[in-house]
Amino acid sequence: MYDDILCRNKVGVLYLVVPCYNEEEVIADSAKKMKDKIQRLIAEGMIGAKSKIMFVNDGSKDNTWRIIHALCKKDIVYCGMSFSRNYGHQSAILAGMMAARNYADMIVTIDADLQQDLEALDQFIKCYNEGCEIVYGVRNDRETDGLFKKVSATLFYKFMKLLGCHVLANHADYRLLSKKALDALYEYKEVNLFLRGLIPTMGFQSDVVYFDVKERKLGKSKYTLKKMITLAVDGITSMSTRPIQIITLLGFLVSLFSVIMIIYCIWDWFSGHNVPGYTTTLVVSLLMGGLIIFSLGIVGEYVGKIYLEAKARPRYIIESLIWKESDNEEGKSIGECNEP
Numbered sequence: 508m509y510d511d512i513l514c515r516n517k518v519g520v521l522y523l524v525v526p527c528y529n530e531e532e533v534i535a536d537s538a539k540k541m542k543d544k545i546q547r548l549i550a551e552g553m554i555g556a557k558s559k560i561m562f563v564n565d566g567s568k569d570n571t572w573r574i575i576h577a578l579c580k581k582d583i584v585y586c587g588m589s590f591s592r593n594y595g596h597q598s599a600i601l602a603g604m605m606a607a608r609n610y611a612d613m614i615v616t617i618d619a620d621l622q623q624d625l626e627a628l629d630q631f632i633k634c635y636n637e638g639c640e641i642v643y644g645v646r647n648d649r650e651t652d653g654l655f656k657k658v659s660a661t662l663f664y665k666f667m668k669l670l671g672c673h674v675l676a677n678h679a680d681y682r683l684l685s686k687k688a689l690d691a692l693y694e695y696k697e698v699n700l701f702l703r704g705l706i707p708t709m710g711f712q713s714d715v716v717y718f719d720v721k722e723r724k725l726g727k728s729k730y731t732l733k734k735m736i737t738l739a740v741d742g743i744t745s746m747s748t749r750p751i752q753i754i755t756l757l758g759f760l761v762s763l764f765s766v767i768m769i770i771y772c773i774w775d776w777f778s779g780h781n782v783p784g785y786t787t788t789l790v791v792s793l794l795m796g797g798l799i800i801f802s803l804g805i806v807g808e809y810v811g812k813i814y815l816e817a818k819a820r821p822r823y824i825i826e827s828l829i830w831k832e833s834d835n836e837e838g839k840s841i842g843e844c845n846e847p
């Protein structure tokens with residue numbers, strides 16, 4: 508503890524981790540704004556001079572990596588890595604955090620479109636200096652969102668809670684993690700990773716910072732409905748077994764009902780007035796068939812997840828990395844440092 512306090516007395520190095528997927532319209536402008544902010548924080552003595560902005564190109568199909576590459580060549584405040592294909596937002600921020608872990612005292616993950624307010628960084632760093640290992644950015648309201656985003660986000664949080672996956676409402680992935688929290692996260696080897704659900708379970712002293720969300724200036728949301736549903740299913744299946752418990756309960760209730768029906772039918776048969784009921788038979792068998800297939804599907808989701816975990820494939824593959832510590836360096840690389 509004493510060590511921690513001593514450590515916080517020295518100015519910490521901050522890495523901004525920025526996932527990017529087809530962000531060619533916004534990336535140059537966002538990079539400039541982020542650099543201005545980082546330089547201001549360094550000048551104010553809030554963060555160390557070696558602080559950096561790390562872009563993670565999540566298999567973009569447009570010019571995103573070309574732009575990131577040029578930025579990194581020109582200015583040592585930027586560094587970047589590129590995936591071999593699109594692995595998704597969660598994998599992109601994880602890769603950035605894990606790469607920054609050995610160089611940074613703290614990292615903040617932020618979206619490339621800068622919808623999240625950069626000015627909240629001051630508050631994040633303040634909380635870190637007060638001893639927090641995790642600081643969650645929570646949005647103030649959803650006024651800037653369209654109707655679809657508003658409704659889907661509300662349903663997402665309600666559904667997650669109902670199915671036993673507790674996430675902080677209105678907290679996306681704008682958050683600060685200290686080196687200590689990153690080291691703890693490194694120990695989680697699961698392939699099926701849902702950071703919003705997982706990080707709160709790690710414990711540690713934490714705090715919340717509220718910020719305003721701006722509208723996306725250019726480009727469109729990369730979170731398609733399909734990606735949102737995948738995120739929700741991954742979140743639930745990686746954090747909770749409640750859907751399987753619900754199936755068990757449902758199975759028990761249906762069995763109980765069947766026993767009652769069997770007793771009733773036998774009684775009916777003995778009393779001699781059994782009336783043929785075609786519709787009832789059809790409806791019940793269709794309903795039961797549907798329920799059984801749906802339940803099998805849910806169980807299958809979990810079996811599939813176990814299958815993926817058992818194979819333990821890499822969570823992402825880094826194809827290129829560009830990272831310079833000083834201006835006269837060519838840039839070091841993990842694997843190949845491919846020119847785009």
Ligand code: UDP
Binds near residue numbers: 593595617
């Ligand atoms: N993103 C990513 N991989 C994906 C989808 C999105 O790295 O497969 C990044 C994207 O470039 C952005 C962040 O995740 O930096 C959030 O995406 P977006 O702004 O499109 O989501 P929204 O704000 O609409 O929820």
Ligand code: MG
Binds near residue numbers: 622723728
């Ligand atoms: Mg966005």
